[in-house]
Amino acid sequence: MPRNLFRACLTALVMLLVAAVAPAQAQTNFDRPGGDYSRSVSLSGDPAECALICERDKKCRAWSFNYPSDNSENAVCWLKDKVPPRVESYCCVSGVRGAGVIEPRTGPVETSTDRFGGDYRSFEIKNDDKAEHGDACRDACQGDNKCRAWTFARPGYAGKNARCFLKNDIKPPRRKPGFISGVVR
16 A cells, blocks of 8 residues: 555656646737836737747746737737736737747647638628637638638738638648638538
């Protein structure tokens, strides 16, 4: 009995150590409000740029990257001198110093991905909760028998407003910040 207890304790300790030393990752669709000491416009529109700026600034402990919106033409990087708790928000990507930006690309929704080409229709999407993460674009594709794939461009990435591109051809994915894509099977 003591041998099994020892193994269980050892296994739990190893799991805790792995979790403690595993690299932190930025959180897509999360903001970290508060603790701001610096704000800069991101001309590239890439959250990885914000993570790198934080990494190079000794005062920075956390960061939030805000995508462009209907109200602002540019993306904004906020550096923070503390680590505020994260709050779910489709406006942002946030992380702590030392965290790289790893955006999910598996599953039906491909974050920071464009499927360039194959467009047969595009249209503007009004700003609402469904628009922020591409659901309206996905729904339009799923409701159209001609559509095989879709790409949603956040406001400021393919024009001032959000835009949906419906595709009759499945093109290879390519990384592109501010875009969300998917394939209809």
